[in-house]
Amino acid sequence: ENLIMIMLGRRDQWLRHVADPHDPRIERASLEVALRRSVASLLAEVVELVPLALIEELIELARRAAQELTRSGADSPIEACMALTGLPGTEPDDIAAWRGLAHLLLTSGQAWRQRVSANTGFAPPSSTTDKTLKAQRKAMKDRFAALVEQLDAAESLRERLAQVRELPELSYHDGQWQTLVALFELLRVASAQLEVVFAERGETDFAAVSQAALLALGLPEEPTDLALSLDYRIQHLLVDEFQDTSLNQFSLLERLTAGWAPNDGRTLFLVGDPMQSIYRFRDAQVGLYLRAWRHGLGTVELEPIRLRVNFRSSATIVDWVNRVFAQTLPRHEDVGLGAVPYAESVAFNPTDVASEVVMHPLLSPSSRQEAEVVVNLVRDSLHQYPQDNIAILVRSRTHLVDIFAAMKAAGLRVRATDIEHLGERQIVRDLAALCRALVHLGDRIAWLAVLRSPWCGLTLSDLHALTSGDQHSAIWELLQTPSRIALLSEDARKRVPEFSAVMSQALSARCRQPLRQWVENTWFALGGPACVGALRELDDAQAFLALLERLDVGGDLVDLAMLQAQLETMFAMPDVGAGEQVQVMTVHKAKGLEFDTVILPGLDRTAGSDKAQLLVWMERPRPTGDSDLLLAPIKATGDDTDAIYRYLAQLERRKAEHEECRLLYVAATRARARLHLVARVSWDGAEQQQLKAPVRGALLSRLWPGLAAQFSAAARTCRTNEDADNEQIDAPPRTYLYRRTLPWVGSELPAPVVPVDALALPSADTELGGMIEFDWATEVARHTGTVVHRALYRLAREPLQSWTAARVAALRTSFARELAELGVPEDRQGDAVSKVEQAVQLTLQDERGRWLFSAGHSDATTELALSGALDGRVVSVVLDRTFVDEQGVRWIIDYKTGSHEGGGLERFLDRERERYRGQLERYGRMMAELDDRPIQLGLYFPLLGGWRSWAYRR
Incomplete structure (x- = not known):
């Protein structure tokens, strides 16, 4: 299966x-x-x-x-x-x-x-x-x-x-x-x-869409009506990153250009660098680029233009790359195997005395020594070149475990892009354990993890005392056993009753509320948000809770394996507060980027082997067109005699080796001024003159023909004491238990708002005239409106029944944090938080508000960004909310968070309608270009329960 x-x-x-x-x-x-x-x-x-x-x-x-x-x-x-x-x-x-x-x-x-x-x-x-x-x-x-x-x-x-x-x-x-x-x-x-x-x-997926596109165009010799229509309309085609074209994409281009003839005024512009083709896992075939270079694309003849000038890197970097990669990349082109010879570059930038390429051979097998070297390189670079940026590039995310730990220990904040999986973040691990514990009383590992988490914080000795001698009873059962509790430390005996009370209430609420709400409410009750050390952890928590929402089946989680699988594919948000000076990413992610300093650790490590497949296939493009199809069925378990299967596997390995060389080229050419290569090595013989060649499969093995002498020379001049290093590095790292302090209570709520003396207010009969409250114009009001919009965006994404008054009230801390990030002074945050909470609560209580966020609408979208040309200029707008009602009318809604005190509310709302009419009419014009339905425009005032709407006339 x-x-x-x-x-x-x-x-x-x-x-x-x-x-x-x-x-x-x-x-x-x-x-x-x-x-x-x-x-x-x-x-x-x-x-x-x-x-x-x-x-x-x-x-x-x-x-x-x-x-x-x-x-x-x-x-x-x-x-x-x-x-x-x-x-x-x-x-x-x-x-x-x-x-x-x-x-x-x-x-x-x-x-x-x-x-x-x-x-x-x-x-x-x-x-x-x-x-x-x-x-x-x-x-x-x-x-x-x-x-x-x-x-x-x-x-x-x-x-x-x-x-x-x-x-x-x-x-x-x-x-x-x-x-x-x-x-x-x-x-x-x-x-x-x-x-x-x-x-x-x-539903659908990318594979289905790409296949549908090919079917829609037909064959070059039998084009469909769509293909003929596009042939008439398409005058110019520009394809970037052409070196990473797949056979499907190549076929699509052939069909789009099938009817083109010489000198018919149409142009095809293909841009790419075959030495940077690194997406074989997405079926990219660099051989197609080589074939197009020699023989054109389909019936279209191409004029090859080779660009040689490198505008990014210093002459030092360019000269080093020219020398090393001329020996690394294959000498002869092979369309079928994707072998791309090296093409020399010419440096545009002059030689820079601060530019260098440095080898860092590590004679210790410890990956933690490698991490320390990387940390020192980052520190030195930040000290010597405080304005420059730094990138740590790796082939595999698994190479970064020790580096991340060392960076954190050194107090260095880095921005990691698509590196850490969501399931690797500690707060998500704790929340996942809480979820598993709630849905399965017998999951002892999950229950022990929750007891160890910051919300309870039992020590390992307490966990051992709780479970010692009883390997079968549920942890929840042990927590209800007084004789077991008596074995715990005094600190644990204070923590367990509070924890048990919360969990008892949570377990009794199973399947009585949505899964997300169940887990989130339990987390709040345990004081989970109070244990957060950084704001990005809250983002990770929200991403996990949103995942639970998607996996909810009747308020329960019936597929724990799916939860784990999703966590292994989702990425955690980067630390945006770290800025962009020090970044960590894979080489694939760095493609197209440039950095002053590039550090390449883990060059001695190998990648995992490919898994067996039902069918092994390979398409080998021929130099003059078409391609050969090679196929072999999966070999029987334990059968190593299938020569065709082995042969195709060998061909795949050769293609992979060629791509590994190109991956190194991409990594090295990201550097503007400084390039550091870090790898663990060992001596070849007791005389310690030459290093052993790296194992096959390590990236360094691809560079070894051009770097063996440099690495050996660098190793001979290395002055570290290996024994001392190993003794220091292999010492076990200290571990810490992060947990809530006792006693603990939630954050104190702001003091209640005291109403202003009624005598100071105008009477209800007073005509306010021009006395309109312009609170909306202040900075605090503007930021408050921003947070209200964010809150309503969240409300729109979840079922209305999951939003209770208690849940909204529990978000006050989150509202305060967002307001603080926007710059609202601390002494103004209390009122602003109350206004945000009030806006959400009133929306949920208001019949109109509940209609606006009802799940019964079709094509509903919140915060929809649109761009288009209006009156000769490009305009970009964001629609707060839009949907199609049961009568087939398209609604465009804009929230207004201004307040109004005193009488004359209807007159105030009328004036606001006139004030914002032009804005919403502009939204209507842009939507009318996309949607033929009747359009209604609406202003919603959540703090006032106010509503004004009118029809957009085309």
């Missing part, structure tokens, strides 16, 4: 291949032709990699080894080299000879063979007493050793020969093919069933 689910999430990449059972491309013969073409491409690559000067010697030695093996009666792949007079070709019949050469040159571990024996066709000289023959055999072994010594640096050739040894048979066996056909049918049915589910729920 999980395998099918994973496949459905990527169906935009494979459905086009299997949707039509009669598609000739998925016939057995067609797939086997594509497989042969792929193998031929690999063999052609090997031919190119063998040094010309060594071909004659290699063939001579291979032929003699084959002859010796044949004479001895041995059975070896090398015997296929018997008749060679030159390098084998690239046809299927040549595979055996290539396997023979690979077997001769490589060990079973795929390393260059340093020693030969009779098993490889080199009889030992000691096996004969004939001096002439003995000399010949020794000479042959010496010649082979000399050959391998010259090949030792040819790493690419070694890798390709290793792949040659694993080449599959060029046809499917019957069992494979039957499995493949069955998977085709299974995936068709699963995809169709998903469409049924989408239709039932009124």
